[in-house]
Amino acid sequence: MYRIFIIEDDKKMESLMKDRIEKYEYQAITVKDYSNIKSEFLKADPHLVLMDINLPNFDGFFWCREIRAISKVPIIFVSARFSDMEQVMAIEHGGDDYIIKPFSFDLLIAKIKGVLRRTYGEYAQKQSKEVTEVNGLYLYIKQNIVEWKDKKVELSKKEFALLYSLINNLNEIVPREKLLEDLWDDVEFVDDNTLSVNVTRLRKRLEDIGIYNAIETKRGQGYKMIKTWE
Structure with a gap:
């Protein structure tokens, strides 16, 4: 079942879109916290996003850029703004299509079906997961980058592999x-000393973005990562 993430702060419109989408056997997911849409997007892990422009805190263009930084998921803007410039801005910010309110729900479903078919159909290129998020800490898997509160640091291949293993076994x-x-x-031999060195380096790299004491040494056993970031 395809998951559709609805980013719409008009609750009546949100409800109407959700009801119609679910009638076509899609799973509709709505936003709970408009100040943390990026995190909710990652939890929803949707196949498609329906994005309003007029939103609390930050507009849809901002959140489209935030999503585009971590995902290639298709985004359809659904907005009452009807000028050509607004539609151009939506495309330039990473949108895939644009629907002007008020609209026919038949058109909405047709647009959704078309984008899903092009993106996930038989001839679509399959995409692997590109980012992992744990309590606001983002790991960009294809870039070896970790981000916390808008601070990013690039890790070495081994440092990132170490962090990925520890964070997937949190606590x-x-x-x-x-x-x-x-x-x-297959290139480089790895021994206990190499592991210790990489743990030390990883701790320092995490401190560079404001995360301290997250990796504990358990003598005679190994290492444990705990959530010290809030």
């Missing part, structure tokens, strides 16, 4: 043997 001790396997590649 659990990860044995040294498991981490050595995660850091192993």
Whole structure:
């Protein structure tokens, strides 16, 4: 079942869109916190976004850019703004299509079907997950970048592999043997000293973006990552 993420602050319109979308057996997901749409987007992991422009805090153009920084998911703008310039801005900010309010719900469904078919149909290129988010900490998997509160730092391949392994086992001790396997590649030999060095470097890199004491050493066992960021 395709998941449609509706970013619309008019609750009557949101309800009408949700009801119509669900009649066509799509899963409709709505926004709860308009100040943290990026995080809600990641939790929803949708196949398509319906985006209003007039939103609380930040407008739809802002959130479109935020989503485009982490995902290629299709975005259809649905707005009462009807000027050519607004539609041009929507496309330039990363939108895939534009629907002007008021609109026919048959048109909305047709647009949704068309975009889903082009993006996920038989001949569409399959996409792997590009980002992981844990309590506001973002890991950009294809770029080896970690972000916290708009501060980003690029990690080495081994540092990122180490962080990825630890954060996927948050609050659990990860044995040294498991981490050595995660850091192993066919080019460079990895031993206990290499692991220790990379842990030290990773701690420093996390401190650079304001995260302290997140990686604990468990003597004779391994390492544990705990959530020290708020």
